[in-house]
Amino acid sequence: MDISEIILYQLKMKMKHPFTTSFGTEQDRDFLLVEVKDASGRSGWGEGVASERPLYSEEFTQQSWMMLEQFLIPEAMKQEISHPNDLQHTFKPYKGNYMAKSALEGAMWDLYAKQQEKSLSSMLGGTKKQIEVGISLGIEENIEELLANIREKVAEGYKRIKIKIKPGKDVDVVREVRKHFPDIPLMVDANSAYTLDDIDTLKALDTFHLMMIEQPLAADDILDHATLQKEIETPVCLDESIHSYEDARKAIALGSCKIINLKIGRVGGLTESKRIHDLCEQAGIPLWCGGMLESGVGRAHNIAIASLANFTLPGDTASSSRYWEKDIINPEVVAEDGVLTVNDAPGIGYKVLKDEVEKHTIRKKQFKK
Ligand SMILES: O=C(O)CCC(=O)C1=CC=C[C@@H](O)[C@@H]1C(=O)O
């Protein structure tokens, strides 16, 4: 691929609205960008989606930076990479750190697609030209606030509403939402806040015809989820528990879920995402593309993967304006009536605004061949 230089950026961007889940509140996104340049001056971009603190998973931004700086970028620089798939082999000796791996691999995929003058979507085997999107709404202090948020997002045309729940903010909240919105496509995400001791609460959620319950039990569990899935009608969707093709294979075999939320960063990149996609397609497990409150760079990658055929449920790739006053890409991502058009320009198909990137950059390091 003729790589000449890799640049690692750490950015801090203020989100328009704070986002609260069962594990905490985020207002500033502290994340990484990787820019991979080739000898002809083309750039590929990837996003490191870890959060500032290891609350969603064990990864966090500083750790991703160190992982990229000390191991992943030097390894990638040492080799002649002919295809982004090669990186799976390069990174294999290094355990975990999926989001760090994905950031660099994603930049390579974007560059590779640009070198081939093809869209990232088509390089991955994407067939859809349009994708439906939903929205993920954080926990609110009072129910009126949440109902107002839902009303607004339904009016904007989002195809599915996901609300976050936690113990004490679950059955009553969902009941109230259903009272006001009896028919909207609705789901809940618990971010692993429950155990099987809470089975009565989880069973009570079964009565609200939810599309799914996302990650009700521990982040590292697939066994108890299988027990739970047998007890409830509502499909269980796994998020935090799935880091790889192997995790997905085992969860499907055990009956731990009926749906998977695929996040590119959580599974180590696009190559693994495609493998999981193909596995789930064969197994009849529908997918949707999750979000990590990405900037436009990560969002563009999400759109590309969500164009594959088995992403049959609306994902969390909402419009740029949901998160940012001004995104770092041009054009911004705009869902119209809950539908995004998949870009067919080369690579991710969006121009990365260098000025905007620099404006939010708090740390930067260059690696030359
Ligand atoms: O809009 C998005 O990008 C999705 C937001 C969202 O639901 C999540 C973002 C980051 C970590 C988690 O809280 C989470 C999720 O669990 O899916």
Ligand SMILES: [Mg+2]
């Ligand atoms: Mg989730």
